[in-house]
Amino acid sequence: MENDPISRYRRFSRAVTRQVGALDQSFLGRGRPLGAARVLNAIGQGRCDVADIRTYLGLDSGLASRLLRSLEDEGLIETRTHPDDGRRRIAKLTATGRTEFNAYENLSDEAADRFLSDHPAPDALLEAMDLIATAMNRHAVAIERVDPTSGDARYGLERYYAELARRFEEGFDVSLSCDPEASDMVPPRGAFLVALSDGLPVGCVGLKGNGSTLGEVKRLWVAPDARGAGLGKRLMAAIEDEARALSMDTLRLDTNRALPEAYELYMRNGWTEIERFNDDPYPDFFFEKRLV
């Protein structure tokens, strides 16, 4: 065989196609066509809006309607009209539907567990999977405002701190840095954003405020896997929007010489280098931007 990139990609593609096919087969074992199973799964995942289900699964409206009807006849879901819009419909699992949904979930979970536990180095495998999934989702990264103490925020921050510790010559200990209070990064004082790639945090940024029109951008991080797609720029634009919404007119931030790509990002996006404005031991450079 050739071992050029395309052959290697295609070998990967064959392997996962087989794996995906095997899972579909196991889904059929529950005596329901795949189409109906997919709709049930979409609803179980919390997609209740019928139009949403339709676009998510790429279904024709007639087909979607029939699949919903078949699930309803089985007693797995209930539909009712949307409270705000009488044309739209909402689907919800019944108790038996929940049970059946869980059965599908278990099939998926078991397939995952079987694969991972069969391997001597599951951590390496998972890192490879994250890398690939992030690459495949790279044009569908969603930025969401979350509480800085939420699981997703903490996950991002931990990876951020770990990376600083690796990259700073002097290491990094968050307790020595001026770690903002969580309450300063929650509206109405500030905000905290995470970038999610199909649920996995691949970036974050915080906005620390004190009630005045001056804000400070903190904790900008983009996961290594997700770099090169302009996510840093998107996060900065999003946090500036948050600042504007909080009536701020000036933002500041600091950064370290071990993070040249951050320095470049600020330079390219309207930030001006200014004098040191704090006595945090880590930063080497200080920036300001006036919002318009």
Added chain:
Amino acid sequence: MENDPISRYRRFSRAVTRQVGALDQSFLGRGRPLGAARVLNAIGQGRCDVADIRTYLGLDSGLASRLLRSLEDEGLIETRTHPDDGRRRIAKLTATGRTEFNAYENLSDEAADRFLSDHPAPDALLEAMDLIATAMNRHAVAIERVDPTSGDARYGLERYYAELARRFEEGFDVSLSCDPEASDMVPPRGAFLVALSDGLPVGCVGLKGNGSTLGEVKRLWVAPDARGAGLGKRLMAAIEDEARALSMDTLRLDTNRALPEAYELYMRNGWTEIERFNDDPYPDFFFEKRLV
């Protein structure tokens, strides 16, 4: 989202399912149902035996027959009866069939290329893909006898030498080691085996002979991704079979202290440590095994 192993696996699974689905969609663009396209692809890949195609694609005999007929009607394949067994049939691409097969190949290649060239670090991506594909194929590794100068053999040997260079304290330079002549690892003097995981070399082993009943096992290597599945043991058993087939009765080998897992493998599989029998600078341990 949860970031436990199973959620991460399932996120990966969602991403590749989408990707695979998109490729299938592009296949449909050639105006042929997926089933027929799959059969055409199987034949193009060299699966000519109808029974083989059927089991490979998991098709009912009736369905397979009809799909073959439709491809034949399109003038893409020709079938004839097997020369050794009048019941079996052989399918072969016609010239137009070859063209059409290449068109599908191009669609796949383009999808691969689009994905890889869209990413800032395709090498990391490919390594991750190799890791995952090897893990998914781990129970389907084929051992084949090849010429030690073939591409697959050289690929394995290069990775083997690179690993020795990493692991030996003193480094490794193959020109300083007693590198066997390729002709000593080809029947009737010797043999060379590679382990292929869906085409990718993930292991190798050589048998160097001089026409006598004494042989030497050389270049045993198992790719890091493929370890932990007993492949080393399988390769050793296979090379012993080769030795027996060449009427050898005694095998020798040497190994280095930086490769403890190899030492353990030999100890567990009937090899006896003996005195140094060559003046190669690298090995620290010497083994012998009498074949029964």
Added chain:
DNA sequence: CCATTTATCTGACTTTAGTCTGATAAAATT
């Protein structure tokens, strides 16, 4: 040589997926 097995094929049939048209009713627009 004869019974059995094996590989393939054919035709009838069912299920699943997907498309298209028109109906209905609610919302949005004029």
Added chain:
DNA sequence: AATTTTATCAGACTAAAGTCAGATAAATGG
């Protein structure tokens, strides 16, 4: 208030996938 748009649904239809029961002919095993 009338018209248009939107979301859903139902029914008719087609295409594709899959199943099943023989039919056929070649190989195999006594």
